[in-house]
Amino acid sequence: MIDQKKNPNSNSNLITIDKNSNVPLFGLDFLGVLDRATNVLEVKPITICNLHCKYCFVSAGDYERNFSIEKDYLVEWIKKAIDLKNCEDIEIHLAAYGEVLLYDELNELISDLRKISQIKTISMQSNGLLLNNKNINELEKAGLDRLNISLNSMDKEECADYCGVKKYNLEHLLKVFDLVLQSKIELLIAPVWFKGINDKGVLDVVKFVKNQEEKGYTWPKMRLGIQNYLTYRTGRKIKKARMREFIYFYKLLQKMEKEYKIKLKLGPKDFNIHKTIAIFPPVRLGDIKNVEIIMKGRWKNEYIAIFEEIWAVKVLSKEKIPIKKGIKVKFIKSSLRGNLLTAVPTR
Numbered sequence: 001m002i003d004q005k006k007n008p009n010s011n012s013n014l015i016t017i018d019k020n021s022n023v024p025l026f027g028l029d030f031l032g033v034l035d036r037a038t039n040v041l042e043v044k045p046i047t048i049c050n051l052h053c054k055y056c057f058v059s060a061g062d063y064e065r066n067f068s069i070e071k072d073y074l075v076e077w078i079k080k081a082i083d084l085k086n087c088e089d090i091e092i093h094l095a096a097y098g099e100v101l102l103y104d105e106l107n108e109l110i111s112d113l114r115k116i117s118q119i120k121t122i123s124m125q126s127n128g129l130l131l132n133n134k135n136i137n138e139l140e141k142a143g144l145d146r147l148n149i150s151l152n153s154m155d156k157e158e159c160a161d162y163c164g165v166k167k168y169n170l171e172h173l174l175k176v177f178d179l180v181l182q183s184k185i186e187l188l189i190a191p192v193w194f195k196g197i198n199d200k201g202v203l204d205v206v207k208f209v210k211n212q213e214e215k216g217y218t219w220p221k222m223r224l225g226i227q228n229y230l231t232y233r234t235g236r237k238i239k240k241a242r243m244r245e246f247i248y249f250y251k252l253l254q255k256m257e258k259e260y261k262i263k264l265k266l267g268p269k270d271f272n273i274h275k276t277i278a279i280f281p282p283v284r285l286g287d288i289k290n291v292e293i294i295m296k297g298r299w300k301n302e303y304i305a306i307f308e309e310i311w312a313v314k315v316l317s318k319e320k321i322p323i324k325k326g327i328k329v330k331f332i333k334s335s336l337r338g339n340l341l342t343a344v345p346t347r
C-alpha cells in the first residue's frame with residue numbers, strides 16, 4: 001500500500017513505502033539501503049527535515065514529494081543487504097536525506113537492528129535540535145552507539161543563517177551535547193567548513209571540543225570531524241563560499257592538530273571501516289534495459305522504476321512518463337562501488 005498524508009514539515013505529501021508498495025530498497029540515493037563496498041551500510045528511512053540549510057547537498061525541504069519507509073520493510077531489506085555482504089562486523093549508519101529524528105519508528109528500528117548479530121555498530125547523523133533528555137534516553141535504551149551532530153559555529157545568529165531558519169537554539173544544542181556525553185552514546189560533532197565564511201566559527205568549535213576534552217570527555221566518547229564544504233549540482237549553495245582542494249584542506253587540519261593538540265584528521269581506520277563484498281547491480285554505465293515505472297520521485301522530472309525485481313532505478317525525464325508502464329532506459333549511473341542506479345528514457 002502507498003499511503004499519502006500531509007507532511008507537517010513541508011508542503012508536500014509524505015508517501016509511506018511498505019511491502020505492498022513494490023518499491024525495492026536497493027538502487028536509490030535518497031531512500032533505502034546504500035552500500036559503498038565497505039562494512040558500513042547507509043540507511044535512509046525518510047526525506048523530510050526540520051531545517052532548510054543553505055549548504056544542504058541534497059536540497060532537503062524542497063522536494064515536491066517526500067518518502068518514509070515502514071520499519072519492518074526496511075529491516076527486511078537491511079537483512080538482505082547483510083546476507084549479500086557476508087560480513088560479521090556491519091555498521092548501520094542512519095543518514096537520511098533529511099532529519100532522521102522525524103522518522104516515527106526510529107527507536108523501534110534501532111531496537112530491531114540491535115538484535116541482528118552481524119551488526120556491531122549503529123550510528124546516526126542529525127542536526128540535534130530535536131533531541132532532548134527523553135529521546136536521548138530512548139535512543140540509548142534502543143541501542144544507538146554514536147550520534148553525529150552538525151554544528152558550524154558557536155554563534156547562534158550565524159548558525160541560524162547557515163541553517164536557513166529565523167532562530168537557532170544553540171543553548172539547547174549545547175545542553176544536548178551534555179546529555180549525550182552523560183549517556184552511553186558516543187558523540188561526534190561535525191562542522192562543515194565554508195572557506196572564507198565560518199573560519200572563526202569552526203575554530204570556536206575546535207576550542208569548545210578541546211575544552212570538553214579537558215573535562216575528561218576524550219576519544220572515542222567525544223570526537224570532532226570537520227567536513228570540507230563541497231557543492232553539488234542538485235544541492236543548495238552558500239553564496240561566496242568556495243570549495244577547498246582536499247590536499248589543502250587536510251594540510252589545514254594537520255596544522256590545527258599540532259596547534260591545539262586535538263585529533264582532526266579522521267579516516268576509515270578511526271571508525272573500523274574496511275572493504276567488503278559490494279552489492280552491485282547487474283548493469284553498467286551506458287547499458288540499455290527495460291524497466292517498469294511505478295511512481296513519481298521527489299522532483300517533477302524524477303520517477304522511480306523497478307529493474308529485475310530487487311533494484312529501484314531513479315529515472316530522470318523532462319517529458320511526462322505514464323505510471324505502471326514498461327519503458328526502455330539508458331543507465332547514466334551504475335558502479336561496482338555503489339549500488340545506485342540512475343537512468344534516462346531512450347528509444
